[in-house]
Amino acid sequence: MPNLKIGALAERTGTNAPTIRYYEEIGLLRSADRQSGGQRVYGDADVKRLSFIRRCREFGFSIDQVRALVALVQDPQSSCMHARDLAQEHLTAVRAKLAELKALERSLAAFIASCDTSCAGGPGPDCVILDDLSKGCGSVNAVSKSARSKRPSRSG
Template sequence: MRTVNTDGRVTIGVLAERTGVNIPTIRYYEEIGLIPPAQRRPSGHRVYGAAAQELLTFIRSCRDFGFSIEQVRALVSLSHDADRDCVEARDIAQRHLDQVRHKLTELRALERSLVRFVTSCTSACAGGPAPKCTILKDLGRAAAATAAPPSCCA
């Protein structure tokens, strides 16, 4: 049963619905100290106040942008500390942006390779027997190249 108490506290199910964060994740965030432990009813059920909903909404937004748990932890800490400079938040975001850009570069290279595979198959072997497919041969060569030990004299 998902309920809201008269004092505004909500059960974990209601909190999950309101924030879009699933129940096991909420429990995990409590376990790792990303959010404070819930208050407990006499029955032992968790209940949360408005602050937990705001915090989880913030955390979900951070995670949607791909920030790691440790980056989220730092951003949460910054969001509650008026004595710290917002440059810290900018630096965290900049490092994450750099990581995203690096990953995009890797993905573009992967895309180029896949385009070559598909184009090669279309022009050389499409419709033929699968074992003769240029994609399968190219993938085999790529796997062999990455498994080869590095040359000591290169």
């Protein structure tokens, strides 16, 4: 088992030192052993666990979800279906976020198109983008519809 200092662990796992200390603080990573000078030292098991945590975070799992996944790894009695259920829950949330981002994309495109047709280059206070943003609509879809409604008709 190698005695890695925090910098070497960080380099090996692609995780910075403050994050490693944070993971220790919240219990995702065991508290490191200490050398006589007080420096943290880590072993192969720490590299493996931190790599797992890092990979989970790269997939966007929350700290609580990572904690649950780590618990599953440590429990020989756990079922693969628990990990599947956590991944399915996360996938559902990711898909919902994608739908929100698509709506945001449509709204921004509508803002730009409306500005291009109505006020491009005109005075700022007359800008349809600034006007729509100042209305404080609660929904991206409502903003998108508002921006589209300000476009002049093609017939006239």
